[in-house]
Amino acid sequence: MPAHTFHSSGPLKGTISVPGDKSISHRALMFASLAVGESTIEGLLEGEDVLATASAMRQLGADIERADNGTWRVHGAGVGSLIEPRQALDMGNSGTSTRLLMGLLASHGFSATFTGDASLSGRPMNRVIEPLSQMGASFEASSGGTLPLMLRGALPAVPITYRLPVASAQVKSAVLLAGLNTPGITRVIEPVATRDHTERMLARFGAELEIGEQDGERLISIRGEADLVPQHVVVPGDPSSAAFFIVAALIVPGSDITIRNVGMNVTRAGIVHALRQMGGDIEEIDPREVGGEPVADLRVRHSDLKGADIDPTLAPSMIDEFPVLFVAAALADGTTRTSGLEELRVKESDRLSAMAEALTLAGARVEEQEDGLIIHGTGGDPLPGTPAGTYVETKLDHRIAMSMGVAGLASRDGVSVDDTAPISTSFPTFMDLLAGATQ
Template identity: 80%
Template sequence: MTSHTFAAAGPLRGTIRVPGDKSISHRSLMFAGLAVGRSRITGLLEGEDVLATAAAMRAFGAQIAREGDGTWVVDGVGVGSLLEPAQALDMGNSGTSTRLLMGLVASHAITATFTGDASLSGRPMKRVIDPLSLMGASFEASAGGTLPLMLRGASPAVPITYRLPVASAQVKSAVLLAGLNTPGITRVIEPVATRDHTERMLTGFGAKLEVGEEGGETVIAIHGEADLKPMDVVVPGDPSSAAFFMVAASIVPGSDLTILNVGLNPTRAGLLQVLRQMGADIAEVNPREVGGEPVADLRVRHAPLTGIDVDPAIAPAMIDEFPVLFVAAALAQGTTRTTGLEELRVKESDRLAAMAAALTLAGARVEEHDDGLTIHGTGGEPLSGTPAGADVATRLDHRIAMSMAVAGLVSRSGVSIDDTSPINTSFPTFMGLMAEASAA
């Protein structure tokens, strides 16, 4: 365990770049591996989950290499031409890799075995097995529909129209990927919108894909036996990582910080909307589209924030950003109320309980409810906990650790984090960027 104390260190200034978006990193490797020809990917998030996807695509026959400057070069194998892996595919802890790659295999005449670590092996795969079985794939899974599992793909697979029983971008993506090599048109009906990175990027790689609406529900149709064309992908910065610096620069007086190349996909940009409602000064500089994804540089300047009632309908577009929003609320003028956040109790930790306890230790006034927090802000005054500072238990949760690091920047006596090592799972450069921006 590596403990660290974060304390007020002056305004955040200069220009920083946050790591690449994880969801888009996975998909760029998969789709480039399915294209015929050479794609180049820059800004890839080189975490363990994404590297598991790269290893699997190599096992299917794609050639994938990292160049010295950090660019990844992918020579694809082509839709319909996947090789049968010589051994089991170890997915580590990556649910995204597993569910999307199951979709890929389901419409190819190959057999693949998927394994994972203890955590991944406890996660439900039945939500993907059900629709892929309807398309003709067959499965031998562990008890409860979990990993390890063996999948025999169908060739030809059968196109289906599938209504998602759970709001899941991974299940949607698995069915669409199976549809790539299925004759005819495969449709997914989505009652509740989920992140749409798959649809945007598949279109960029040349798939024929239509998104429409029927009876208030989104219908996504993909035309099978697709030929994907290679594409150069610039992975946008992860909005969930940028969130910590957006809040820090908003609440630390004198700050003027630019965060380069942040993905602003509307299904992920809820925090930006909420901070602006509270009065944040965040300008989108050089807005552009990269690989079908909206991107901009964000210039964030300190501004007085005002408490609001956060609309629960926005929760899906910022579910991972609530811990750091709670920190912003603690410095606002007046009261911020959040509701509809039961999902936060079943993340890496119970994030409602963990943040209520941590912020209270740091000197914030917080009331915890079943489905959210009510926070009475200081009106911009620094948080005043005990003179010795707050010792915060992060419960091995990277987002709790980073959120309370931000709180330390506006604290009279500092915030000590019991363990900073979990931060590396999603944002290995966080500590360095924080020090760099504070010293600029």
């Protein structure tokens, strides 16, 4: 279990690239596996979560290989032509691939068992079990609707119209993917817009998808028994990974870095808007479109951040970035208030309590509320750091580990975390990139 101390650093300089977007990488592998013929994927994130998706799709009948130049080639089996896996699908730490694959297999006529690591096995799956059961799939889950669980797909499944009770791109995507092999039209009603990578990419792969409005809410319809067509997918840089370097540059004096090719999808880039609201100097250079997704190069310079009340409607577009936003808030001038973040309690860890404990240990002033944190900033002064012999508990959560690593860069005595191993689930090159940018 590799513990590590992150020390205060010199300014972050130069130009860096962050790994490919995790959400888009998962979907590229899945949808290419459902297209008949060969798709190619460039820029795929090669973290443990995405590799778990690749492994699962191989077990379901797709032929997936990585070429020496880093391009991935996928020979798909076709919608409705997946095969029953011979053994349990081990999803590791990946909640995204678990929920999306449950949707995909819900309309195939066979059984599959899903397992995962200790962290994933504590995460709730009832939110996808509920709509998929309405479509005819049946489930045997562990107590509390968690993994391990067995799914029996329905063939044919029944199309439904499902109104999301909680803003969740994963639940939306699970229902739409179940709709791919369901005769008729499956509809999802979204009261609050969530990340739309599934819709964008399914349309590119040739699915019949319509997006409209009903009573002021987003209505997404998909026509089943789809034929997907192979594509060449270029995966943009992950805004969730870029967020750690954006915040690091904002809080370390003298920093001026450029992060290349960052996905700027409006349903994902909330962290940029929130940090700008706090006074962050983040410039978008050469905004462009890559593979149906908006991207830009981001130039980020050290800024005197101010506390702010973060609009809860931003939450779905930056839900994974709140841990590192809390770090920025801890070094801002004044008080930052966040609310509407109950979803953070059921991530890889309870990220509200984990970050409240971690930042308090490092010397920040934090109040934990039911649905958010109130953070009183230092006004730009370094955090004291973790006392000698104490370690931040990362609770097997990659984003806690990386966020507190960033906090260490702007601390007096450094921040020690108990385990950096989870970082490789989403950002295997984090430590090397950080070392390179802060020399």
